[in-house]
Amino acid sequence: MSAAKLKITLSLMLAGFCLLGQAALAQEDNLHRQSSVYEAPQDPLVIEKLEDWQDLKFGMIIHWGLYAVPGMIESWALCSEDWINRDSTFTYNGFKDWYWGLKDEFNPVDFDPDQWADAAEAAGMKYLVFTTKHHDGFNMFDTQQTDFKISDGPFKDNPKADVAKYVFDAFRKKDFMIGAYFSKPDWHSQYYWWSRYATADRNNNYDIRKNPWRWNKFKEFTFNQISELMHGYGDIDILWLDGGWVRPLETVNDEVRAWGARIPEWSQDIDMPKIAKMAREAQPGLIMVDRTVHGPYENYQTPEQSVPEKKIDNPWESCMTLGHAWGYVPNQNYKSVTKVVHTLVEVVAKGGSLLLGVGPTPEGLIPDEDVKRLKGIGDWLDVNGKAIYGSRTVDFYQDGDVYFTQNKKSGKKYAIKLIAEGDEIPDLISWSSEQPVDGKKVILLEGNKRLSVTENHNTFQVKIPNAVKRRIKQKEALVFEFEN
Template sequence: MIQKYFWLILVALMVTIGAEAQNTLHPTSSEYEYPTDPKVAEKLEHWRDQKFGILIHWGIYAVPGIVESWSIVNEDWINRKDTTQSYEDYKDWYWGLNEKFNPQGFDPSQWADAAAKAGMKYVVFTTKHHDGFNMFDTQFTDYKITNGPFANHPKADVAKYVFDAFREKDMMIGAYYSKPDWHSQYYWWDYRATPDRNVNYDIRKHPWRWNQYVQFTHNQLNEITSNYGDIDILWLDGGWVRPKSTVNEEVLSWGAPIPEFSQEIDMPKVAKMARENQEGILIVDRTVHGPFENYRTPEQGIPSEMSSDPWESCITLGGAWGYVPNDKFKPSRKVIHLLIEIVAKGGNLLLGVGPTADGVFLPEQVSRLEEIGAWMEVNGEGIYNTRAIQDFKDEKLYFTKGKEKEMYALLPLEEGEELSETISWTKNAPKEGSKITILGENKSLRWKTEDGKTLVSIPKSLQKKLSGAPAIVLKFEGN
């Protein structure tokens, strides 16, 4: 018992380790392939209009409140200080958490309501993380939420009710699915040790076992895309499960072990099946550049440059993807500033929020989302349905453009920073005679452009009224 709960003490350490391990920017590059299927392309452009989504990691790891899955990997960066407990005993304890996962307070409508109030427009929910515990009623393993203490709950098929709740808010639906499955005997075979995150046997010597794993994966993805209503995004994680030919410098920079063989799951077949079940579904085979990575997904960071290719930064609200006790959540102002920078550079923000083991968002998480939503309600016009421009920044100002001639200048403000009486920029001059306003205010502002510099005067009444705002957005007609 003491050994089991020792791991609760290591929460902060494991969260930090997990964040560092996954804090890899996957930048856009010339390798990006825009989809050729018109239905996929149409959905992709619709997704690009949404700008702001929520990523929900929820599984057995919420019970002790530790980093999702990664603590059962035997790699050097996992620093287990309890040297009295064996690795095998720890794995047994971790996987046994399914017997304690009984989220009687599970309330997906609370999640969806909080996300909608934040101004979020799509959800990505973890149907299965790397640990192999399924948050949907799969028929291909008993290691699932519908086989345990939660089995008789009317909402036991968790993914169904999560997706339904977010559909009621008219959001796009994304299903996160881990390509590796460390619980499966076809991936981590008990006959072999588990030295790292990869399959723990040589696929070349055991092709039957790997083919069983591929079929298992296809069966589960067929269930998700057949039995759970309209799915807009199939979000595939675990980028080390990939053809060996696609391993590049970016992959090597992660520092993870690279097998001498491919870990292919036949993505062309997966895509064909998924799109027969869900016409036009977006497929995000994370970090595997090519036709099955419909948009890029830099994690826990923002690329330094603007890109016209579709991409999404996935960033946590706190320090962890899932629930951990005493997590420190980012101020709403910080999230708004991240969103502004990401959108100005051409991306979307997917914000990670983890429910408790009982199945609810914490009051602090909800309040953060409400604060973000209050700003978005006034200023969302400068975020939604916009696109990036080459001159996306001028000193502190960020710029976006609408689908006609409308332009937006977004000015992040730090805590305690007062709005100055003049806002100026040298790029993206307004069209002569254009009306400039601050979103949420009807008053037309005085402005002029001289020697290539635009100066906008802010009346003292607005300076005072907008003091404390996390950011303001100027709207004008561009040239």
């Protein structure tokens, strides 16, 4: 194929990938709901760290890999399933060869993890989850198990070629909890997608029962890579394992079947007890998040691109994108600051944390538009964070567009009134007397204004004087502190 034709073909492909990205989000929205069964950890160190994590409430997940180079959906275009669309003029094998070849182009010369950490801090975030490896198998750390890694391409001579190390260090300097995202499936590994056979879908493509040696090599490969992360990258607080179809066959249930993907007749068991034992010996108290797999290694649950309908009492986290894609794509369809603030409030009032996704450019920077919106979220939290950080749920947690939280130490409660985008601040804020106010006084956090409360027809009402309204800058949501 000539260079000109290749350029035109790739342009058409990338235009299609924007639609593919949106389809993938819709698909993943159905695939990665939180598990309906929760098994609490028994290790006292894990319980303690999980309690600390629940205080943080707001984190950043960063998807960065080969897919940033063309600005396309992460990994999924490699997968041959009905919902995946690729340019029909490109053969499947030709596409895979092109994708794997992006390794030779990925040279993020402007890589600046401090810029990432600054943006997260400005947003009011408190913990990080970084993709050390996505399903495509490309490693963003200096693994010794394969040469399919950022540190074995044109970036290898850069002082920061071991990308994950520098990302973790930059966020540690700001006292963030550190999470390592790791994909259990690896579509580049010959031990998972064996080139002897076609790659039909996301699952491994050979019968493990007939090829036990090959699967045991994959288990060894996976164990060794996770061990590298646990032993060579400083203190890790969270091991965030994705790819929930890689699991023991006996754990497959109706939730998994609802994903719509093929379920092999064999078990894709990678021996999680062995991995967990090794990981927690290296990182005592490590929170493990074996997403969508019930049991002792799913220490908190992770609904994706959604918020549960009701309050959940066990630890959980909604993972969502700031734009429409997890990684970098041009012309993102961004959520507004108001939308993110409202989502954060709802998630926290229902007992969860919000993990917000951004994708650095192929050069290694978080885009300016992401940074701007993150700063807007942080501005709201600078004023109103007392209602979010260190909070826990209350029994009566919502009355329409008013949500309630409680500080776990002080016992003070907070009423958070969401203001729809473009709406004016109302003169009167009211909520049901099911959430009573002691002393008939509340404090509006912005400006530390003490306001009177009246009770009328089973509702508490707070009148906001015009002089107070004029001084309010963070109009996404108003927060009132009170006791009861």
